Amino acid sequence: xxxxxxxxxxxxxxxxxxxxxxxxxxxxxxxxxxxxxxxxxxxxxxxxxxxxxxxxxxxxxxxxxxxxxxxxxxxxxxxxxxxxxxxxxxxxxxxxxxxxxxxxxxxxxxxxxxxxxxxxxxxxxxxxxxxxxxxxxxxxxxxxxxxxxxxxxxxxxxxxxxxxxxxxxxxxxxxxxxxxxxxxxxxxxxxxxxxxxxxxxxxxxxxxxxxxxxxxxxxxxxxxxxxx
Amino acid sequence: xxxxxxxxxxxxxxxxxxxxxxxxxxxxxxxxxxxxxxxxxxxxxxxxxxxxxxxxxxxxxxxxxxxxxxxxxxxxxxxxxxxxxxxxxxxxxxxxxxxxxxxxxxxxxxxxxxxxxxxxxxxxxxxxxxxxxxxxxxxxxxxxxxxxxxxxxxxxxxxxxxxxxxxxxxxxxxxxxxxxxxxxxxxxxxxxxxxxxxxxxxxxxxxxxxxxxxxxxxxxxxxxxxxxxxxxxxxxxxxxxxxxxxxxxxxxxxxxxxxxxxxxxxxxxxxxxxxxxxxxxxxxxxxxxxxxxxxxxxxxxxxxxxxxxxxxxxxxxxxxxxxxxxxxxxxxxxxxxxxxxxxxxxxxxxxxxxxxxxxxxxxxxxxxxxxxxxxx
Numbered sequence: 001x002x003x004x005x006x007x008x009x010x011x012x013x014x015x016x017x018x019x020x021x022x023x024x025x026x027x028x029x030x031x032x033x034x035x036x037x038x039x040x041x042x043x044x045x046x047x048x049x050x051x052x053x054x055x056x057x058x059x060x061x062x063x064x065x066x067x068x069x070x071x072x073x074x075x076x077x078x079x080x081x082x083x084x085x086x087x088x089x090x091x092x093x094x095x096x097x098x099x100x101x102x103x104x105x106x107x108x109x110x111x112x113x114x115x116x117x118x119x120x121x122x123x124x125x126x127x128x129x130x131x132x133x134x135x136x137x138x139x140x141x142x143x144x145x146x147x148x149x150x151x152x153x154x155x156x157x158x159x160x161x162x163x164x165x166x167x168x169x170x171x172x173x174x175x176x177x178x179x180x181x182x183x184x185x186x187x188x189x190x191x192x193x194x195x196x197x198x199x200x201x202x203x204x205x206x207x208x209x210x211x212x213x214x215x216x217x218x219x220x221x222x223x224x225x226x227x228x
Numbered sequence: 229x230x231x232x233x234x235x236x237x238x239x240x241x242x243x244x245x246x247x248x249x250x251x252x253x254x255x256x257x258x259x260x261x262x263x264x265x266x267x268x269x270x271x272x273x274x275x276x277x278x279x280x281x282x283x284x285x286x287x288x289x290x291x292x293x294x295x296x297x298x299x300x301x302x303x304x305x306x307x308x309x310x311x312x313x314x315x316x317x318x319x320x321x322x323x324x325x326x327x328x329x330x331x332x333x334x335x336x337x338x339x340x341x342x343x344x345x346x347x348x349x350x351x352x353x354x355x356x357x358x359x360x361x362x363x364x365x366x367x368x369x370x371x372x373x374x375x376x377x378x379x380x381x382x383x384x385x386x387x388x389x390x391x392x393x394x395x396x397x398x399x400x401x402x403x404x405x406x407x408x409x410x411x412x413x414x415x416x417x418x419x420x421x422x423x424x425x426x427x428x429x430x431x432x433x434x435x436x437x438x439x440x441x442x443x444x445x446x447x448x449x450x451x452x453x454x455x456x457x458x459x460x461x462x463x464x465x466x467x468x469x470x471x472x473x474x475x476x477x478x479x480x481x482x483x484x485x486x487x488x489x490x491x492x493x494x495x496x497x498x499x500x501x502x503x504x505x506x507x508x509x510x511x512x513x514x515x516x517x518x519x520x521x522x523x524x525x526x527x528x529x530x531x532x533x534x535x536x537x538x539x540x541x542x543x544x545x546x547x548x549x550x551x552x553x554x555x556x557x558x559x560x561x562x563x564x565x566x567x568x569x570x571x572x573x574x575x576x577x578x579x580x581x582x583x584x585x586x587x588x589x590x591x592x593x594x595x596x597x598x599x600x601x602x603x604x
Contacts, residue, residue, distance in 0.1 A: 048600045057517060057597045078521070085519025092599055096514045100231070100238035112230040113520045138238070154518070166600050 003030035003066075004194035005054060005162050010063030012049050012217075023049035024060065025217035031194040033161070036185050038205050039198045040222065041214035047198040050214065051164045054196060055088050056080040068161055085113050089155030089193070091165040091184070095147030097139040103150045104135040107157050116158045125153045129183060145176035149183065156187055163188065165197035169204060181207045231515075232532035246500045247540035250580065253493045254544025255551065257576055260489065261568045262552045264482045266561035271475045274338065274367070274400040274407040275468060279347055282451055283320065283468050284308055284439040284460035291463065294471035295322045295402075298437050300460060307458040308439045313447030314454070318346040319436040321415040324405060327381040327390070333374050335381060337366070338402035341415020341436070348440055350409050352394030361414045365394035370406035381408070386423045390414070403473035404561070412436070486572070490579045498583030501533055505590045509598070516596035525591045533584035537577050545573055 012024035023046045031037050039047050052058045053065060056072050065072040067087055075083065084090075097106050107122035126132045129149040139147055148168055155163055165184060169177035181197070181204035188195040197208065205211050211222035236243050269276075285298035308317035321341025328334050342348040344358045351357065352365050355377035366375060375381070379392045390410060400407040410418075413433060420432040439460065443449045451462040463471065470476045505512070512525060552564045 051600055052597055055517070057600070081516075081519055081521050083519075084517065088519075090517050090599070092514060092517075096510070096599060098231070098511055098514070100235040105230075105234060109230070109515070110518050113518070113524055158519075 002032075002068075004033045004035075004068055005029070005031040005196070006064075006066045007054070008064045008066075010053055010060045010065060012046075012053055012058070013061045022217050024053065026063070027217070027219045029212070029219055031162070031196055033194050034189050034192040035210065036188040036195045036197065036208045038208040038211045038222075039196060039214055039219070040200065040202065040205070040211060043200075045214040046217040047214050048166060049217075050219070051166055051196065051198055054162065055090060055164045056084055082114070085110065086116060086158060087161045089158065089160035089163040091148070091151050091155045091163065091168055093167045093170045094144065095139065095151035097142075097147055097150060097154075099139055102136045102138055103131055103142070103146075103153075106139075106150050107153045110154060110158050118159055120157050120159055122153070122157055125157055126150070128187075129153045143176075144171045145180060148172065148176075148180045152180070152183060152187065156191070156193070159191070160193060163193045163195040165195060165199075167199055168197065169199060169201045174203065177201055177204055178207075229528065229531055232528045232535065236532060236535060242504075243536055246497075247536055247543070249496055249500075250493070250537060250540035250576075251544035251547065253489060253496070254541040254573065254576060255548040257486070257489060257572045258545055258548025258552055258564075258569055259555070260482060260486055261572045262555065262562045262564045263560075264479070264486070265563040265565050265568055267478050267482065268469075268475075269399060269563055270401050270404045270561035271478065272402065272469045272472050273398075274340070274402040275465065275472060277398065277400060278320075278440065278465065279442060280440040280465055281443040282441045282449065282462050282464050284441060284451075284455065284458060284462045285437070285471075287455075287459050287461050289461055291461075291467075291471060292476060293473075294461075294463065294468070295437060296324075296473070299435050300438055302434050302436055304458040304460055305436075305439050308441050308454055308460075311441075311449060311454040311457070313443050313449040314441055315444040315447070316347045316442045318343055318348050318440050319412055320348060320438050320440040321412055321419060322402070322437040323415070323419050324403070325383045325418060327383045329375055329392075330380045330382070331374065335370060335373060335375060336405045337364075337370070337381070337383075337408040338405040339364075339415055339418060340402075340407055340409050341412040341419075342409055343412050347442060350396055350400075353397030355392070355394035357394055358409060358411055359393070361411050362389065362391060363393045363414075364390040364408045364410045365396060366392055366408045367396050367398075367400035367406040369399045369401060370408070371395045373406075383418055386418070386421050388414075388418050388422075388424055403475070490575055493576055494579040494583035496583070497533065497537065497580040498587045501529070501584045501587035502590065505529070505588055509594055512591055512594045513596050513599040516594060517599040522592050526588060529588040529591060530581070530585060533588070534577075534581060537580045537584075541573055541576055541580075545569065 007027050007029040010027045014021045041047050053060045111119050131149050168180050185207040213220050213222045285294040286300050289298045305317050305319050323339050325337050325339050381390045416432050422428040455462050555562045
């Protein structure tokens, strides 16, 4: 199989002069379609920086990021925005939903940004994540787990090739954390989405196909670290 | 409009508060517009209705008080009548006077002395036109005081009697005083303070305030050349408004208030949308991370401000017009006209959108990276 997302010697340095921080240090990673990869590691290790470069939110200092056949480092800022819209889905901490929108409108929102080739039906998607009964509720009327489910549906509505998930269980109890990550794994497998999930929660890692650990900007197989 | 409309309905309390502020500014704008038009009409409606294109005053007269200071020889009328492009020229006298009718009604009049039968001799809506000395036709607004055709107005201090023979069809005021048209010789005697029955020196019949000039249709009169020949200083009719008592001070004051109002409106709208944008920073970061372009976000926010401004300004203008209609029924100089209200409303909207645009441009500086958690 060919990798849907591949990073080759990606380095990201913040700041300049003497005041520099190496957030990513020659990171190499490949994620195949339908694969759920978890990235664990202590705070400040560079996990969110990894999501940022994978999601074209920031350009790496050096190295190459390929999204299927596309080299992200060769794209203009405008094109990168379109790539995020068409090919990448984001699931944020606590859902990061828009306060004024109902659950159904949260899912519809990415479809209003521009043309999407083959979108999924927002109502069907809400039903798939078990939220159709709360389609007309706003974020403040939902629990943490429900907000995450809506956030997952919003990320998947454009049929992205890559799904980037940032601490999806940060504000959830144990059972809801299991449910949310199980949902992510199911969606990734059933719809062939290459999924990278950054998490501190080691209890959900059994849902993942692979676990990587990030320490001081370097990405290692989790097996090499006894803590996982 | 997807986000804009939903946000307007979701945060309706916050937007209603802003809408009330814009509506109040719109009400004030309409009232100021009505007051402005009313004061202009009260100040120069008589001049506006003169069928002239320019007025030739005394040479180098002070322009802001030309009507009260200017003295021109009647011979200048003939000089002006022969200028190229001039259809007609006629003498015009102007002075302010206090009077009392035989019914005991006190009245202040701006007396306009005109040659009977000249193009300045006004048509009347009631009674008859001027025919001979000792007669006067008055503005419709003077008739509202209770003066009617057949009354006699005795001017102070000389006690000159003027018989009201006609009433003009519309408001004719000058410097907030009702105009009374009278024959030129009668005006010259009133101006000189000649008592009724007394002999007047012949020289007073050679003096007028200005030469009223009417250009031929489509002709462009060379005012400088005419002034050189006649020894006068000309003003176009519009320029002569500034010579009306208090006109420049009143209009410039009101204009300044309106300018400040527009500036305040832009600042208030700008400040509101600045706060709104700052509060929405995290939300905007998420939307940008999801793939929304800067243009999408700017368009959405600007449409939101336009909807808010149009709705609240519409409500404000409607209330302002209703309030203005009530004020128009009072003696206050207040006139509602569609064009000034439309211009004022358009300015309010345009400057409001400018204020909102400056505010929402902050969107371009929101980094989508901030949508991710604090573990970066």
